[in-house]
Amino acid sequence: MDMRRTAFTVTVDGSYAAWLALGRGTDGWFPERWTLDGPEPYAVSLPGSQPEEPDSEVLPLSDGRVLIRRRVAERYALSLLYPTGPGTGELPLGTIECPYLSLLPPAPDGSSAYALVHGERSTTLWRVHGGAGGPELLATVQGRCEGGAWLDRSGRLLALDRELEGLTKTVVVDLGRGGETSPLLQITDKSNDRLLLAEPDSGLLLVRSDAPGVDRLGWGVLGSSRPVRFPECLLLPDASLTPFAAQPGQGLSPEECSVAFRVDRGAADSWVGVWRPATKRLRQFPGPTGWLPGAGLWTACGELRLPFVTAGVPCGLARLRMPGEAGAPEPGGETERAVPVVEGTAGTATAGAEPDGSAPARPVPLQQAPCARTP
Numbered sequence: 422m423d424m425r426r427t428a429f430t431v432t433v434d435g436s437y438a439a440w441l442a443l444g445r446g447t448d449g450w451f452p453e454r455w456t457l458d459g460p461e462p463y464a465v466s467l468p469g470s471q472p473e474e475p476d477s478e479v480l481p482l483s484d485g486r487v488l489i490r491r492r493v494a495e496r497y498a499l500s501l502l503y504p505t506g507p508g509t510g511e512l513p514l515g516t517i518e519c520p521y522l523s524l525l526p527p528a529p530d531g532s533s534a535y536a537l538v539h540g541e542r543s544t545t546l547w548r549v550h551g552g553a554g555g556p557e558l559l560a561t562v563q564g565r566c567e568g569g570a571w572l573d574r575s576g577r578l579l580a581l582d583r584e585l586e587g588l589t590k591t592v593v594v595d596l597g598r599g600g601e602t603s604p605l606l607q608i609t610d611k612s613n614d615r616l617l618l619a620e621p622d623s624g625l626l627l628v629r630s631d632a633p634g635v636d637r638l639g640w641g642v643l644g645s646s647r648p649v650r651f652p653e654c655l656l657l658p659d660a661s662l663t664p665f666a667a668q669p670g671q672g673l674s675p676e677e678c679s680v681a682f683r684v685d686r687g688a689a690d691s692w693v694g695v696w697r698p699a700t701k702r703l704r705q706f707p708g709p710t711g712w713l714p715g716a717g718l719w720t721a722c723g724e725l726r727l728p729f730v731t732a733g734v735p736c737g738l739a740r741l742r743m744p745g746e747a748g749a750p751e752p753g754g755e756t757e758r759a760v761p762v763v764e765g766t767a768g769t770a771t772a773g774a775e776p777d778g779s780a781p782a783r784p785v786p787l788q789q790a791p792c793a794r795t796p
Contacts, residue, residue, distance in 0.1 A: 483531025515555030560600020670721030
């Protein structure tokens with residue numbers, strides 16, 4: 422079986438994914454694009470004239486092309502890759518000279534791509550594809566920023582975790598106002614508050630903060646005046662949780678929005694956790710054989726899709742219907758199995774409502790909110 426990296430990135434609409442693969446009989450890493458919106462998933466290799474460095478980054482676009490970021494001496498080179506018959510086409514986008522550049526998660530429009538350039542005292546935000554020309558500097562944010570989550574379907578509001586004066590807080594960069602920066606998470610003056618995941622349709626936010634006294638997972642709603650809540654069911658004594666996907670299309674029902682977590686216990690087996698604020702319970706399932714831990718997507722109808730690789734299925738997508746959903750029986754135990762699991766097939770992944778062109782609402786900072794603990 423091929424050796425694979427686990428940095429597996431899916432477009433917002435669920436149509437494509439990309440990562441670096443190390444194929445059998447090759448001398449190094451090469452980009453691989455997965456098509457996920459057909460009757461069955463399939464992979465296309467996009468090797469260049471020489472193997473890629475393992476620290477290269479790839480980002481799928483909704484038109485099927487893959488953006489790649491390569492380090493070349495003191496610069497970062499950006500290109501678009503696409504299949505051309507038996508070979509790989511490549512369109513250079515330009516270079517940026519800097520100490521370190523990281524790609525941001527896929528933009529909601531599927532055609533633009535953004536990156537952060539990390540400096541000692543500030544971070545700059547760049548549009549590296551989708552603008553008028555080559556890489557375009559959009560904003561400068563004081564402090565060192567990482568992460569990145571889009572808060573709206575129009576691609577205007579970008580949340581970043583900023584480290585400044587020894588504390589980490591999440592801020593919002595408004596691309597519709599020339600990169601204006603404003604606070605989003607400030608649970609207490611002295612707490613470290615990070616945004617882990619944002620679902621634009623419902624406004625559900627998953628955060629990690631040490632405001633309760635220890636580092637814990639919490640949730641809030643964008644624009645809400647209610648405090649961030651820290652459910653006891655998301656505090657596991659023997660495992661760590663990392664959210665990786667949230668169900669779109671929930672509109673004004675953030676408490677009904679399902680969230681999928683990677684459950685790490687230090688064992689070889691991979692587990693999936695599923696939680697909704699309304700249920701106040703974390704369900705745990707064994708992941709499908711060969712699952713790429715921390716990769717997957719929800720559909721608006723409530724189906725969780727997890728990519729996997731086995732010796733017999735080099736490109737597979739498991740489709741899981743959660744217990745308690747329509748068409749799925751309700752299990753009785755704490756350790757459950759999602760049903761059904763159909764390996765190696767994929768359906769169209771719907772990612773919620775399209776933007777209507779109106780300006781998004783300004784986020785109300787989750788600021789100075791008391792720490793509420795819930796079951």
